[in-house]
Amino acid sequence: MRVCLVASRRHPVAEPFAGGLEALTHHLARLLVARGHEVTLYAAEGSDPTLPVRTLTPPRFRPSAAAMRDVHAPEEEWMADHHAYLALMLDLARSGADRFDVVHNHSLHHLPVAMAELVPVPLVTTLHTPPLPWLESAVAVSGGASSFTAVSECTARAWAGTVDARPVLNGVDTRAWQPGPGGGPVVWSGRLVREKAPHLAIDAARLAGREIVLAGPVQDRGYVDECVLPRLGPDARLAGHLDHRRLARLLGRASVAVVTPAWEEPYGLVAAEAMSCGTPVAAFARGALPEIVADGTGVLAGPDDVAGLAAAIDTAAGCDRRAVRRHAVGQLSAHRMVEDYEQVYASLAQQEVAA
Incomplete structure (x- = not known):
């Protein structure tokens, strides 16, 4: 399948990982490629160049002096995130069907969820955190255009009042994390x-x-x-x-x-x-x-x-x-996790054909 992965713009998908979200996205991209899928990963600058990565770069834009005098003007980093995801989602809306079979969103930003209805291929969002106000708002206005998975049953339960998310446990690369002798601190x-x-x-x-x-x-x-x-x-x-x-x-x-x-x-x-x-x-x-x-x-x-x-x-x-x-x-292996996500992608593709 042709898979578009959307990651966070705040932290690169590269070692040493800033957190579990970045580690999961790295494992998923690498193993999907190894299993024969055509993958494009949209991620922060500085992400692992051995991955098929495209940088989430905001379009050239600088608010006018008048706009920045607004006492409610958001921080520069917020604006950069907003423009990067807005540009990506509009690009996917225009030509996503020509390049991808499924979009898999791992970002915590609200726009991929809020704009999912505009994307002409199935979009699934993995929930990595307990409910966030911006994401809940996006779900409310998107009308269920995105499907959802959650990284655990606990996280799925936390979101149960908002969305029905299928639990897909995270996984680790058990070949990289090899057993040791123990006995130390x-x-x-x-x-x-x-x-x-x-x-x-x-x-x-x-x-x-x-x-x-x-x-x-x-x-x-x-x-x-x-x-x-x-x-x-x-x-x-x-x-x-x-x-x-x-x-x-x-x-x-x-x-x-x-x-x-x-x-x-x-x-x-x-x-x-x-x-x-x-x-x-x-x-x-x-x-x-x-x-x-x-x-x-x-x-x-x-x-x-x-x-x-x-x-x-x-x-x-x-x-x-x-x-x-x-x-x-x-x-708890990443291979089991990837197999689970392949099932999610296949199910979404079947639903798309049936529709």
């Missing part, structure tokens, strides 16, 4: 932001008497300065923002991976990556984590329960690493 990985609560991972590891290493990009400097840096010490250190090879080695050596969402985590890609490395997970039972951490692959604690998480770390360390890896390969 506890590892926390992800974006260093308040909603991921890495400071609670430090507290839990320390309570369990275990060393912890944290890896990921600092995306909330104020939070990190206030809550993370004061907790660092000989038993807690930052490893920085690692590409997947270095992170896979770190996770493969870890005794346990700790996941501490302070919000309704839409999926929990870091947990799947750890399990692909054979590393069991100790996590707060929040969001989609109960869907992906199966019996024998980790232990869940109550949300924000640091003492419970410390106990979960100790228990998870005893999990059979081979069983953890088998679960990841069987249930």
